[in-house]
Structures are given as C-alpha cells and as structure tokens.
Amino acid sequence: MNLKGRNLISPLDLTVQEMEELFGLAERIIAKPQDYSEVCKGMMLATLFYEPSTRTRLSFEAAMLRLGGQVIGFSEPGSSSVSKGESIADTIQTIASYADIAVMRHPKEGAAFVAARRAGIPIINAGDGGHFHPTQTLTDLLTIRLEKKDFAGITIGLCGDLKFGRTVHSLMCAFARYSGVKFVLISPDELRVPEYVLDEINEFEEVRDLRDALPKLDVLYMTRVQRERFFNEEDYIRLKDSYILNASKMKKAKPDLMVLHPLPRVNEISTDVDNDPRAFYFRQTKNGMYVRMALLMALLGKEI
C-alpha cells in the first residue's frame, strides 16, 4: 500500500485493494495497539472543524495521540480567522505550514476538495455538507468486515434521509465496488438517493416502508429523518414512524442482522433496541478510531 502524500476526499479515492489493506492494518492495530504507540512521533495533525462534531473530531484526535503524534486545530469557525471571512484556500495554506496532515469538516460540499488543491499536505474529508464522509465509510465497512468476514452476497438496507446523508452516499459509492452487494433504499420520495450516487451502484431497489424490507436485510444502516427536510407537515406525520426502528420491528429481522448508525441518534432507533445483540452502532465508534489510525499512518507513509 502506498498512500503516502495522498488525500482522502471522496470514497472513490481509494481502490478496493487499498481499502482492504487499510482494514488489514486496522485489524493489526486492534490486535496489538502498543506496537503503534510511537509510529507518528514528531508528526502533527490539524483538525479543522467548521461544523460541530463529537465522534469524528475526537476519534481523529485520539487516533493521532495513540500513534504518538500531536494535534492542533479548531472545533468551531468562530474561534478562528474564518469568522473574519478568510477563504478556505488561505486558511489551509497557513495550517499546512504548521501541520503534516489535516482533517476538515465543512458545511459546504466540495470544501475539502478545494483545500486539497491548495494544501500541499494530505487532506482528509471529515464530512462536506450532504456530500461525502469517507472515513465514516471506512468505519462502517471495517465493522461489517469484522462481523461478516466477507462482503459477497450482502444485502444492505439504507433507511431514512438518503438525500442529504453524507454517510449514506459515501457508503454506497464504496460498497458498490464489491461484487454481489445489493442495496435496498428505504426512504420517502422527498429524501431519495441523489442521481450522482445512484450512477455508482448496480443492483438496488427503492422502497417506502422499513417493515417490508427488514426481513431480507443482512445489514441495516439507519439515519435520521429530519422534520425540516419535509415539504409539508402532513407527509412528515404520515411517514415518520415508518423510519423508526424499534424492538417490535426487529422481530421481523434476520437473527444475524447488523444494525449500524453513524450517530448521533435522536429517535430513529428506539432505546429498546440498544441491548439487542444485533445493534452494532456503539461498537462501531471504537472501530472508527482504529481505522483512522491506519489511515493517518498510511497517508503519512508510516506503515509498519
């Protein structure tokens, strides 16, 4: 694997082989984390979060610190020169003179791409608007891989807001490149998957109701349906319960179903599902840190 100096902006920036090698490295880190505690000693990560984040930012920071590196950055634009109207291009050129690698979250789609063209250091997209979130995808795929061992023949249902869900778009684009993966897209008409993502996938069906789709799924990826996304209140009231997973609905699911969620959750998964062994959403978060450790190492050319 030679990812040194590369960026991760889109889920399509990595080949299937490169993703597999990253998962392999992440698994080696999980097995013996102490072997990696100094591999990034002397290196610095900049975390540029123009939008709120808990898991992603902290997992990147934890990942770099556990590799022996250091972290600088901001967690809200109000505390930086961004609040004075500084452009992304100017900000990133400044940061690049301090840090060896940077991770960026921004509300505008394509922001990390703009940064990558000007930075001169590897840039990792930690979410750009409703577009992509490729490191969440690495987390999701590592979690599925650890449990299912093989992606072939998996039917994955993606449920909720599929239009603005950046984690959904990234996961679909990356997962579609594995053969034999089928997608069941469960959403109201107003929140269907955008055309640029559908163009990347082959085998899929679009349905309206989670209940009908649940029995055939091997993996269920839940996202939140936000009230403000609906054009009228009637539709929201009519559809909102269709996209809430609860213990009653879980009775219809396969015994080895995996329920994933990028978090934060609001009410789209009832708390009565949390203790079900098929609920993987909290276990996912730790995998996120390990796969980000692998990614940082690879982009900095620190593989061992």
Next chain:
Amino acid sequence: MEINSITNGIVIDHLRAGSGLKVLDYLNIDTELGSVALIMNVTSKKHGKKDIIKLENLESVDINVLGLIDHNATVIHIKNEKIINKTKLSLPEKVTNVIMCKNPRCITSIEAVPNIFRLADSSGKYRCEYCDNFERIHKP
C-alpha cells in the same frame, strides 16, 4: 448581403439563427487582437436561416465551449485564404466558468474558485467537480 472572405482565422458556420450574439459573448474575444464579423439570419440551403461568425487573426480563441451552445455548428480554420481544417463541434469534456453550479450547498457558492464541470455522459449531463451535482445542457 456580401461579406468578404478572411485571409487567416476561423469561420464558425451553421450556427442556429439568432444564437450568434450568445456565442460571441461566450467566446469573450479580445477584439483589440483581430477583427470580428457577426452575420445574422443568412439564408442557408440546409437550415433555412443561420448565423455565421468570422474571426480574422484570432486563431487562438478557445472554441471548445461552443459545443455547449450549438454543437451542430462547423468550425473552419483558414490560412492564406485556404481551408486547412473543418471540424464539427462536440460536447466539451471540461468547461470552466460556463456552467454555474445551482446546488446552494456547493462550495462554489462561497469560495472564489472557478466553476468546473466535466461531461458525465453523451446526453449532455455535466458533473460539478466539487459537489458532484449534475447539470444538463439542453441539446439544440
């Protein structure tokens, strides 16, 4: 109406009648470097009416963008009053600052970067380089 032939330059022929002004606008020509003639509503055996643009001593004009506006047009390169090349236009692979991204969440809405679109398929579907939003170009 008679228009003299040109010695060196480009003739853009078979433009849809009435589109000539729009084409000139897109070409953004520096008229200090050469001469420009726009002939509108000329009788055409094939098309009934057409527009023609003649660019004298302006060989370096980027005509790729014309494929977006009128890909039925013909571009004729002339040197020493002789036709040296005649090409039909096609949809360009990449266009800069011609199509503007309509996605309000796209970074182009706030950052001073060029609007870049790449051809996604032969139907005239273009993809924003930043946010992947599609814009469709109407085929004349």
